[in-house]
Amino acid sequence: MKIIPDKIIRSKRKTLSITVDTSGKLIVRAPLRCSEARILAFIEKKSDWILKHQANRSVSKELFPGENLNEFKFLLQGTPCEIRYYDGKRLVFDESKAVLYLPKEKGAESVQKWLKARAKAIFTELAQNRAKQMGARFKSVRISSAKGRWGSCSADNTLRFTFRLLYAPYVVIEYVIIHELAHTFHKNYSKAFWSKVESYCPDWKTKRKWLKDHGYFMQIF
Template sequence: MNSELPAYQLKFSAKRRSIQLKIQSGQLWVCAPAGCDLKLIQQLIMQKKHWIDKHLQQQQQTEAGWLEQGQIPFFDDKLQLKIVQDSVNQFSLDGDCLWLQLSHRNKMDSQHKWIEKLVTGFYMQQAQLWFSQQVLHEQQRMSLQSRQVRVCNFKAKWGSCDSSGLLSFNWRLLMAPAWVARYVVVHELAHLVHMNHSKNFWALVAEFNSDAAKARLWLKQNQHWMQL
């Protein structure tokens, strides 16, 4: 049995009459009455050690998602989420901050759904702009012509290309570094020539994107956290 005292954050409060323990943000927080004997606090922590260990472990296993962390990845950067109550539900980007306005008319238990909806809306909007621009650039380099660029909420793929020249991209690619997303653009454009993953297809991708192998590996290794 491990008898070591767990690390904890201690706060004294004049209003408290008893010692309170809670697990939050992966840490043990102790709130104690002002002037409370430190020995008493440590004694209580040791008594509750089993409960503390169990809950700390549980929290690590259900590692907080991006929204719970209050920040989201955006290419190589992180955007801080700033939530304010307002009369409408909408998002706006201001430097490194993504402001989320939540309507005070929203039901209390739907707030999280609204946050997710607004953040997804932000990604979709940015992805449409970014992929449209990248496709224009890359198709010129590759002497190809697509018909339309679309952003999708794919669950299990990064992009697609149909025989009519419609290219679709997963908005979650904006959580990856730009060089990774650029590879997917070249990949889908190459399907305008080869509607398969043949040797010739991969040769064409490699001709226009030297990061292809690295980017595929990156996506495989990181896809698990590329979601809200």
């Protein structure tokens, strides 16, 4: 099987390099004047590595939004939800039907904005409830667009979560909240940290695995 790169990025570099992104796409970085033949030969040589990495991340392209968002399906707190274009002026979410009505002229940016607002409300409430239960104090909840991490806790106990965590099942979201709140006590991954997590989320290993297996979810919007 011949492997074709999804993207070739040329720049003033001297060597060729390949990466497989979280959605399984093969990205090649090449010198400005590097011939196609040389690129293909390089890929050929690295095919084992590429196939192994792509298999780990082999996810249907349908999982990722394209230009046309009509009928695009994604998970919201683990529940399937669909975008539908409509003639209205603003974005409306019908919770009972799990349909996000999007004005035709609006795009991914509006969906992102909506997801961020929803993430802020849901994660803040969850963090407040869990903090009470754990006796934890945090400064505030911030929503990021991070694609590399689900959440973090800063030195001053500001909790940050990527809005993309919204795609995860509710119990997984809870785990991430508990995890970051546990960091308000322990700014490390010591035994004490994990036992704190475990006392509020006994099944944390399964949830952590879910996040690992679904890293490509971070590429949605």
